[in-house]
Amino acid sequence: MALGTARRVVLAVLFAGAVLAAGHAVAAEPDSYPIATDVRLGGDEAQTRFILDLSRKIDLHAFTLADPYRVVVDIPEVIFKLPPKAGETGRGLVKAFRFGLMMEGGSRIVLDLVKPARIDKAFVMDGSAGDPARLVLVLVPTDRDSFLRKIALDDKTNVKVPTAPEPPPANGDSRPVLVLDPGHGGIDTGTRAPGGEMEKDIVLDLAKRLRDRIEKSGKYRVVMTRTDDTFIPLAERVDIARKAQASLFMSIHADYLSHREGDAQGATVYTLSDKASDPEAAKLAEEENRADVIAGIDLKTQPNDVAGILVDLAERETKTFSLQFAHKLVGELKGVTRLHKDPIKSAGFRVLRAPDVPSALIELGYVSNKDDLKSLMSEAWREQMATSIAKAIDAYLSTHVAGAGTDAN
Numbered sequence: 001m002a003l004g005t006a007r008r009v010v011l012a013v014l015f016a017g018a019v020l021a022a023g024h025a026v027a028a029e030p031d032s033y034p035i036a037t038d039v040r041l042g043g044d045e046a047q048t049r050f051i052l053d054l055s056r057k058i059d060l061h062a063f064t065l066a067d068p069y070r071v072v073v074d075i076p077e078v079i080f081k082l083p084p085k086a087g088e089t090g091r092g093l094v095k096a097f098r099f100g101l102m103m104e105g106g107s108r109i110v111l112d113l114v115k116p117a118r119i120d121k122a123f124v125m126d127g128s129a130g131d132p133a134r135l136v137l138v139l140v141p142t143d144r145d146s147f148l149r150k151i152a153l154d155d156k157t158n159v160k161v162p163t164a165p166e167p168p169p170a171n172g173d174s175r176p177v178l179v180l181d182p183g184h185g186g187i188d189t190g191t192r193a194p195g196g197e198m199e200k201d202i203v204l205d206l207a208k209r210l211r212d213r214i215e216k217s218g219k220y221r222v223v224m225t226r227t228d229d230t231f232i233p234l235a236e237r238v239d240i241a242r243k244a245q246a247s248l249f250m251s252i253h254a255d256y257l258s259h260r261e262g263d264a265q266g267a268t269v270y271t272l273s274d275k276a277s278d279p280e281a282a283k284l285a286e287e288e289n290r291a292d293v294i295a296g297i298d299l300k301t302q303p304n305d306v307a308g309i310l311v312d313l314a315e316r317e318t319k320t321f322s323l324q325f326a327h328k329l330v331g332e333l334k335g336v337t338r339l340h341k342d343p344i345k346s347a348g349f350r351v352l353r354a355p356d357v358p359s360a361l362i363e364l365g366y367v368s369n370k371d372d373l374k375s376l377m378s379e380a381w382r383e384q385m386a387t388s389i390a391k392a393i394d395a396y397l398s399t400h401v402a403g404a405g406t407d408a409n
C-alpha cells in the first residue's frame, strides 16, 4: 500500500498535473486523466498545424525521427476520446498520425511526415472562457541534411523509451519456460476490423486464456511479454525470451488483407527465414516489423540483421525446432479451426529472431475475412483455440525439453 502511494507520488511529480491511478489496467476514474476531445490539422505544405483539444493543460516533449520521417510528441497519460477515423488522413506535411498509450503514465502521438519538416513551435495553451486547453504543433519544411543534423543535436534525455519489465526470476523453479507474446499494444493497435475490433485486444485475450490453460497443468512456467495495453518494442520481446531462457516463444497475431489482395482465410503459423516462403508472407512480415516505426521508436538503435543470425550453427537447431513446433501446432489446429491453404510459412519476422529460442508466430485468422472475424470474436472459438494451442505446446515441450516429459531426448 505504502509502495503504491510512493509510486503515485513520483509519477505525479514526473508528469505534473496528471493525477495517476495505481495502474492503467485498473479502470481509471473518468476525471483522473486529462482527456483529448478533438484533433485537427490545418495549413498546407509551407506550414502545417496540428491541434489537439484537451480537458486541461499538460506538459509535452516533441522530437523528430528519420527513416521514415516522423514527429513524436510525448505527453502524460491521456484518455483519447477522438473521432473514430482521426489521424487516418493527412494534410500539408503530415501524411497520417496516431496516438495512444506508450507505457504506464505516458501517452504518445506519432505523426508520419510527407517529407522532412522542422518543429517550428510546440506548446500547450491554457483553456479559457469555455475553450479547451490546446496542444499546438507547428511544422515547416526543411531539407534532409538539416533534419538529420537536428536529430543528432537533439537532447534525448527526455525521450521515454518503453522497456519491458524483467522476466520474473525463476526462484529455483526449474520447469521449462514458455514465453507468450501477444502482438502490438498501446499506440500500436495492429489491424482493425471494419467494426472497430482491434488485433491488440483479440490477441491479448487469447494469450491470457492460453496462459491460464498452461499454468493449470503445472508443467511449465509461463512468461508474458505484456499483460495489458502497453507497447513493447520488438527487440524487447525477443530479449524477454532470451533472458528467461525460454524453451519456446510464441507470438500471437491476427492478420488483415485488403480486398485487392483477395480474400484469404484461416490460421497460419510462421517461422523465421531470411527469404520469405512466398510474397504474402514477405508482406506480412514487413507489416508486423513496422510495429516499432508505428510507435515512434528510433530504428537505428535496433538490431536488424536476420540473415547474419541465420548462419549461426546454434541457430540451425533453433530453426529445426521452430519448424517442428509449427508442424505440431498446425496438426493440433486442423480439427478446431480453418487453416490457410498453406498453413506453414516463413519470413523475416524481427520478433522471431532469438538465435537460441525456438520461436513461431501464429496468425489466428484474417480480421478482413467475414467468417474468420466471426470466429475471432467468439468466446467459444477462443476457448477451443487456447485448448488446442496448449496441447501443441505440451506435445512439443514434452518431447524437446529435458525434464518436461517422460520421453524427453
Ligand SMILES: [Zn+2]
Pocket: 183, 184, 190, 191, 199, 253, 254, 288
Ligand atoms: Zn499483428
